[in-house]
Amino acid sequence: xxxxxxxxxxxxxxxxxxxxxxxxxxxxxxxxxxxxxxxxxxxxxxxxxxxxxxxxxxxxxxxxxxxxxxxxxxxxxxxxxxxxxxxxxxxxxxxxxxxxxxxxxxxxxxxxxxx
Amino acid sequence: xxxxxxxxxxxxxxxxxxxxxxxxxxxxxxxxxxxxxxxxxxxxxxxxxxxxxxxxxxxxxxxxxxxxxxxxxxxxxxxxxxxxxxxxxxxxxxxxxxxxxxxxxxxxxxxxxxxx
Numbered sequence: 001x002x003x004x005x006x007x008x009x010x011x012x013x014x015x016x017x018x019x020x021x022x023x024x025x026x027x028x029x030x031x032x033x034x035x036x037x038x039x040x041x042x043x044x045x046x047x048x049x050x051x052x053x054x055x056x057x058x059x060x061x062x063x064x065x066x067x068x069x070x071x072x073x074x075x076x077x078x079x080x081x082x083x084x085x086x087x088x089x090x091x092x093x094x095x096x097x098x099x100x101x102x103x104x105x106x107x108x109x110x111x112x113x114x115x
Numbered sequence: 116x117x118x119x120x121x122x123x124x125x126x127x128x129x130x131x132x133x134x135x136x137x138x139x140x141x142x143x144x145x146x147x148x149x150x151x152x153x154x155x156x157x158x159x160x161x162x163x164x165x166x167x168x169x170x171x172x173x174x175x176x177x178x179x180x181x182x183x184x185x186x187x188x189x190x191x192x193x194x195x196x197x198x199x200x201x202x203x204x205x206x207x208x209x210x211x212x213x214x215x216x217x218x219x220x221x222x223x224x225x226x227x228x229x230x231x
Contacts, residue, residue, distance in 0.1 A: 004157075034219065043119075043205055043222035044158070089157060102173070103148075103220055105157040 002027045006090045006106035013080055013113050021075040021109050023064075023090035031092040033057075033066050033073040034103070038087045047075075047088070080113045087111070117141055119223035121206050127229045128196045136191040136226050138206030146209045147189035148173075148220065149181060151202040158205065164189055196230045203227050 006023040013019060025033065032051045036044040048057030053068035062077045073090060090106040119140045128134055140147065145166045150158040160173030164183040178200060180192045189208075193200060207220040 043224045044207075045222070046219040049219060102160060102163065103158075105159075107155055107157040 002031065002092060002094060002104045004090050004092055004104055004106040006088075006109055008107075008109070009087075010110040010112060013111070015082055015113055015115050016079045017113075019075070019077040019080045019084075019111070021088055021090075021111070023073045023075065023106060025071050025073065025090075025092050027071075027092055027094060029094055031094045033064070034091040034093065035062070035064055035073070035075050036089040036091060036105075038089065038108070040086070044089065080111070082113045082115055085111055085113045119206055119208055119221050121204075121223040121226050123226060124224070125227050127231065128193075129231055130197060132196050133192070133194050134196065135193075136204055136206075136228075137188070138190065138223060139188045140206075140208040140221070141187065142208060142210070142221065143186070144208035144210045144221075145186070147183065148207040148209075149179075149189070149191045150205045150207065151175065151200075152205060152225075153202050161191065161204075193228075196228075198230045201228060201230045 004025045034049045035047040037047045038044045048059040050057040050066035053066055056065045064073050064075045087108045087110045089108045091103045093103050122137045148163040149161040152158050159175045161175055161179050162173055162181040164170045167186045170181050182190045204226045206223040209220040
């Protein structure tokens with residue numbers, strides 16, 4: 001079945017450091033790929049997405065490129081802020097039939113940014 | 116727009132008790148989902164409802180039942196709670212986009228359940 005593997009955390013960075021969170025996937029078809037973010041005590045919010053190979057998703061300074069050849073969707077940000085401290089989830093979505101798409105999540109990576 | 120709302124926010128149950136978690140969305144979405152989040156496990160799908168009147172099992176359905184009451188509401192019931200069901204439960208909804216076939220899921224704030 002489908003699966004998502006992302007780097008283990010926690011990750012601790014200083015403010016303005018470069019961030020990479022690795023994510024690789026296995027899927028039978030051509031999934032869409034997502035990064036979700038969960039701030040403390042809240043639900044998940046979509047951060048960015050990509051629907052086909054070579055697409056780049058971007059939002060709030062974060063970027064990720066859909067690499068079919070390496071089955072990867074790594075999350076990057078050039079300069080992190082304290083407000084980026086959260087748990088980040090990589091996910092993929094495939095058609096489960098009848099117009100409903102199931103998300104398969106990675107285990108999450110906790111990021112802490114210190115001033 | 117409230118988005119996806121869940122009640123209650125917190126709940127403590129004793130083993131063997133029953134309860135229903137409520138979820139409602141005001142975005143007119145067809146599809147709704149229930150997940151559980153456990154430390155180090157990510158989110159796992161319990162049940163989903165592709166459209167009003169249909170429900171299907173996800174990855175971890177044992178010990179749970181669901182009801183799609185109408186297009187807005189999707190409830191999750193624990194008939195006889197067990198300590199292994201201690202978790203944070205999230206409801207989500209989505210709408211299939213015929214243009215490209217996928218759309219994001221919108222999540223509620225979660226219910227933190229402890230079973231003692």
